[in-house]
Amino acid sequence: MWQFIKKWFHRFGTPRWFYHTTSRWLPWLALVSIGLLVLGSIWGLGFAPEDARQGNSYRIIYIHVPISVLAMVGYYIMAAAGAVALIWKIKLADMVMVSAAPIGAAFTFLALLTGSIWGKPTWGTYWVWDARITSMLVLLFLYLGVIALNQAFTSRDTAYKACAILSLVGTVNIPIIYKSVDWWYTLHQPATIKLTGASTIHPDMLKPLLVMIVGFYCFYALLLILHTRVEILRRERRSSWVKGLIR
């Protein structure tokens, strides 16, 4: 059993295997994610009931919440990939980590942007120094730090290890930053979807939101795979199998 896992692990860890397998997955993943996003958008924007207090402006929730979730999840994906790369020295994990950083930064930026667009009609201002907004801003800084560190090294071998260590240190710090900022000042509404206990959001509004969250998860996976494939091609451009692809 152990031998099997090890063998599978090593086979899965080769960029070539990843490239060929994901070539088969990509169309399906793209279909599912686009389908879910279109379905969720139409449902959420067209058919979900209007909010009693915020009117139609609340509908940005269907983009804002999934993006914010993925911005945070993305950091942990990046750090987990970094840990795998650091411990087992798997090249593929390093490529995933490097690809996750710009995608995560983009998601974090979009979360801040959609949040501030939503903030104008509801709070009357684009920006407030509220706990969650500030922690998202810190998250953006952490992502940008990893990207900057990655670009600073000439040697790939040092770059990925340095980025992995930095993202792991960041992971340890994120809950502390989150709590400290939370304690510092709170204006943002508390989380409305809870895994345990009743959600404070109406089920008719919740269903399209869940569709959108799942859709964005697929979309994130799609982006990450595409970005990793580009990274694979860039780094393995001298290997025979990549040359074979072009021919």
Added chain:
Amino acid sequence: MLAFRHGNDFLNPLLFFVMTTSLVPLAISPAPTQLAIIAPGMIWITALLATLLALDGMFKDDFADGSLFQIILSPQPLWLLVLAKVSAHWLITGLPITLMAPLLGMMLALPQDGYLPLIIGLATGTACFSLIGAVGAALTVSLSKGGVLLSLIVMPLYFPVLIFGASAVQRGVEGLDYLPVLALLGAFFTFALLTGPFAAAAALKVGVNG
């Protein structure tokens, strides 16, 4: 101790701290009532920047003359030697800044009740800065233009310390109980002390390879 022999390394962060703080009244307003409001935050921000300034040199000189490789190869555990480096860094930046802070507090018209939390907070807070900063300094040790990058990667990690430290002073000024906040800062320091040297040692082994 070497830092004392090169007087500059020891004096520069301190001078930076004093100078930037003295810019505040010039830029904002010399009125004591206004200064008193911003004093806690301003002293903390300038202290943070001053420590950041000295961070780049923590391992760089040793890297340049090759003794860093000797340190890594030596039989003593690396985290212990990193801890020694961090303590030295704190002694030449954090400690002088802490001792200088009450004087600057007076110049910025900080109310009387703010001094004790300011000193205790800065003493622990600057130690946290040195401990966390060591990881960043170790990662960027081989980069010739690592200074700005080092600030970029380390500063987000400083947020909790700044929040706890500045709010302890703020609470002191407002006559509230500041001990819980200082306790949180102390907890953060303990955590950084327990994990920081190990992370920095790992980072150092990576960083020296350029």
